[in-house]
Amino acid sequence: MKLTSHQNMKIFILLLLSSHFASSVKHSLKYIFTASSGLPDFPEFVAAAVVDDNLVVYCDSSKKIIELKHDWVKKVLEDDPAQLEEYNWGCFVREPIFFKATINSLMQRFNQSGGVHILQRVNGCEWDDETGEVIGFSQYGYDGEDFISIDLKTETWIALKPQAVITKLRWDADKARMKSIQNYLTVIHPERLKKFLYYGRSFLLRTELPSVSLLQKTPSSPVSCHATGFYPHRASLVWRKDEEELHEEVDHGEILPNHDGTFQMSVDLNLSSVTPENWTRYYCVFQLYGVEEDIITKLEKDRIRTNWVKPSDMTVLVTAAVVVLALALILIGAAGFIVYKKKKAIRPPSSPDNSTEFSERVNPET
CATH class of the missing domain: 2.60.40.10 (Immunoglobulins)
Incomplete structure (x- = not known):
């Protein structure tokens, strides 16, 4: 969904007026996708939208939920309903299938028969609010290591592992897919980033000193x-x-x-x-x-x-603790003695009848 020139100007002016930063600032939008295999207590697929390192949208394919982390995110999606539709389709249909198939393929390439495996993708862009420069990025990681990333200048993929060469050759040959990804990273994502910054300006553009x-x-x-x-x-x-x-x-x-x-x-x-x-x-x-x-x-x-205590102070503390403990023990002993004396003083005199009755209740057969 593209913004009109009037909407772009409105958002730019409001960002300019509400921004607390006097110098150029680069804002970022990242879509982080994570798929797992071999983790029974962990969701097979989760995704998140992150603006300036703030989580704004989260989805879990196993729970079939999409969480909006701030109230103002609803306004973003109301203004851009296509984005919400993509979240539903991407979180629950397209991406889980793609990531699961990719993990199975990579396990074969790496000669892995089982175990725990993680596949991640980070898509997004950076936008300079002063120069207007946009930098798009897309990168995959497998089992904690970089696997393949996009080079928008050459419109090709960079294999970061020998096992990624096959993927690079296949994706490089798909020119239509490259154009689509390029449009998302350099046009659609920056437009969405500006919307997040506009509707969430009171939160995202605030300044707090430590x-x-x-x-x-x-x-x-x-x-x-x-x-x-x-x-x-x-x-x-x-x-x-x-x-x-x-x-x-x-x-x-x-x-x-x-x-x-x-x-x-x-x-x-x-x-x-x-x-x-x-x-x-x-x-x-x-x-x-x-x-x-x-x-x-x-x-x-x-x-x-500091939590450090001087040795001399430690001696004083230990001595004081010993004294307090000793006094407590004396008080407890005195209280116990008093209770014992009182019970002894009010105990009724024993009699043969009482003794016999107690014995019969406890041992009825004797």
């Missing part, structure tokens, strides 16, 4: 600068000494997603060669692309959070 903390396990461990709760994921976190960014004695972590749709990252600084008097020359800098002000955190001891 909380930044300095963490350290022990006094000899590196100091980790940890930023969490930021959005979007286009961000950087570095250590600087004075005005110079550090590259040695620094370990950068990956950007990871949080459960609420925001992101987190960390960067460690090894302080083994840094003297205490030079600590104040070091600081951690968080930058969120499009936001002018950086978050700067100076390396100061009182800012570092």
Whole structure:
């Protein structure tokens, strides 16, 4: 489904006005398909639509469900009913059959008789909101390794495994299929991406700054600068000494997603060669692309959070714990003695009749 020039202009203007980013930003739309074999407790086929690393649509062929992860996704599909039709056809009919047949074929090529196997495909595009440049991509992976990918410039497929050469030759010869895929990757997918960004702008184009903390396990461990709760994921976190960014004695972590749709990252600084008097020359800098002000955190001891306890403090804690335990045992013993005395004081005197009756109830035959 193609947008009219009026709709394209409307979406472009609204994106421009609602965008928080001052510089050029590349947005992405990915369709991720995953098929499995040999996993009884795992669905044979699932698919997902992901915009800027945010899950927006999910489908499970075994449960016959399509989940829209946000309310605004409904508006996207109402505006583009052909997309919803493709989800139903692709998730429950065409793609599961294609992927199952492909796995069986690949197992033969790789001389595999059984076991667990995973086949994935990632289709989609990247769109630069300033230049308008579109980059389409399509790639397959088998058992965790790249298998074959498309080259739109040459309109051919690239075999990334020897076993993929047969597939490459067959797909290269199908020119009509190549033209169809090219149209999807460079025309249809970018149009859909713009619609997702338009209807989901309050969520997808928002800006959230993180909380930044300095963490350290022990006094000899590196100091980790940890930023969490930021959005979007286009961000950087570095250590600087004075005005110079550090590259040695620094370990950068990956950007990871949080459960609420925001992101987190960390960067460690090894302080083994840094003297205490030079600590104040070091600081951690968080930058969120499009936001002018950086978050700067100076390396100061009182800012570092740690679970480490000094040996002297540990001795005090252990002593206190022993004292508390001893008092508790004394109180429990005293309470037990008092209860025992009370029961002894109110116990009725025994009599031969009572004793005989109890014996008869327990041992009626004696």
